[in-house]
Amino acid sequence: MAIYLDVIWFLNFCIDLFLLLLTGLVLKRKLVKWRMITGAMVASSVIFLVLTPLSTLYYHPMFKMLFSIVIVVTSFGFKRFSYFIQNLLTFYFVSFICGGGLIALHYFFNNEMVILNGVVTTKSTGFGTPISWVLLIVGFPLIWIFSKKRLEQIEVRKIKYDEIVHVDLFINEHYLPIKGLIDSGNQLQDPITRKPVMIIDMSHLQDKFPKNMVHLAKNPEMIGDPNFPIGKEWEEKLSIIPYRGVGQVNQFIIGIKPNKVMITDESGEELDCSNAIVGLNFTNLSSEGDFQCILHPQMLIQGKKRLA
Structure with missing residues (x-):
């Protein structure tokens, strides 16, 4: 099966950029364009690691944590420790929200998994399944907007009125x-x-x-x-x-x-x-x-x- 690495990388770059933007918006950080783009490029570069002899690192939890630290520091800088921890935990939080939403939608609409002779098989191509691309291109922006609005509503409820x-x-x-x-x-x-x-x-x-x-x-x-x-x-x-x-x-x-x-x-x-x-x-x-x-x-x- 052929794998179109450039297409997969660009898709991951866009998703990582949206996640970093949502992190900054939730925390009301001053968004610096070159930092956001550089952070997204660093985050999406992990795709190339899978094709190297160091691919085993990709699945190690410690590597994932260190890599996410590099992404956050690249995107928002390091002003003080509490500032960095807020950025890191919020980055995890919005990633879990958006990622969980995509997984839920994928399993809801997925119809490409069949059972042949008692074995579960899937149909796929080097570009990915059509349902996956629709979910990523259409579903991810919708989940991103939905998450942003819900987080804003939570913040509204936290505001101390009559203050x-x-x-x-x-x-x-x-x-x-x-x-x-x-x-x-x-x-x-x-x-x-x-x-x-x-x-x-x-x-x-x-x-x-x-x-x-x-x-x-x-x-x-x-x-x-x-x-x-x-x-x-x-x-x-x-x-x-x-x-x-x-x-x-x-x-x-x-x-x-x-x-x-x-x-x-x-x-x-x-x-x-x-x-x-x-x-x-x-x-x-x-x-x-x-x-x-x-x-x-x-x-x-x-x-x-x-x-x-």
Whole structure:
């Protein structure tokens, strides 16, 4: 039987790359393209080992562990021991999830195993069975997406809602150190970019913004009015966010793309949550003044940890 090694290697390279990407996304690591590609190449190179006199190493558990360590260090680097252990264990975890899903699908759809004279036989070619290729090409991306979504849902449940955190908000030359409430009820998103929207209380923060922006936030229907200039540096960041409260008709608020949003929780951990929209709202969010903004929970899921 002919074995098409280049095809098998490329398939393994793609799978290893997806596993490393999922590991980085779960841990919110900063993904470096050349590291990811190099790590996937190192991981897929084990295919060539099978054809050498050292093929017995491939089946030894100690070699597999050392090889996975090399893959993880190549892909994510080594900053400290706890950082490395997190990467390694999460790499194993996502590999088991995706690999187990593929095995389950394979046995569910597999019909190429037959019994002849009491002997179990299979049909295969140098390219692999058609059902195997369909599962790998179609099934693996689906399992990858499914696993990513489920892990995100687990993380959502772990978020401590109704927790007040410190927020450092940067918009153009303005810096706003404010308190934010993590609210599971805030599911507001920008309709175009699908970015999560955090709501700030302009009734307490309007002195931090230019007067024309405050006026526009109070009158969102004036956006785009040539008789009401607001400056190019603000105009490029504007968006209109539709929303509807309980018992209300559809309304709009002005949204601004921030330069940076940093969130610090009670444990002192910092998250870069800049991939969001700031909604300008004049409703009093806290009668006691405990917080000045409401955070979308998706911001904490998508946020990137700042390493010490």
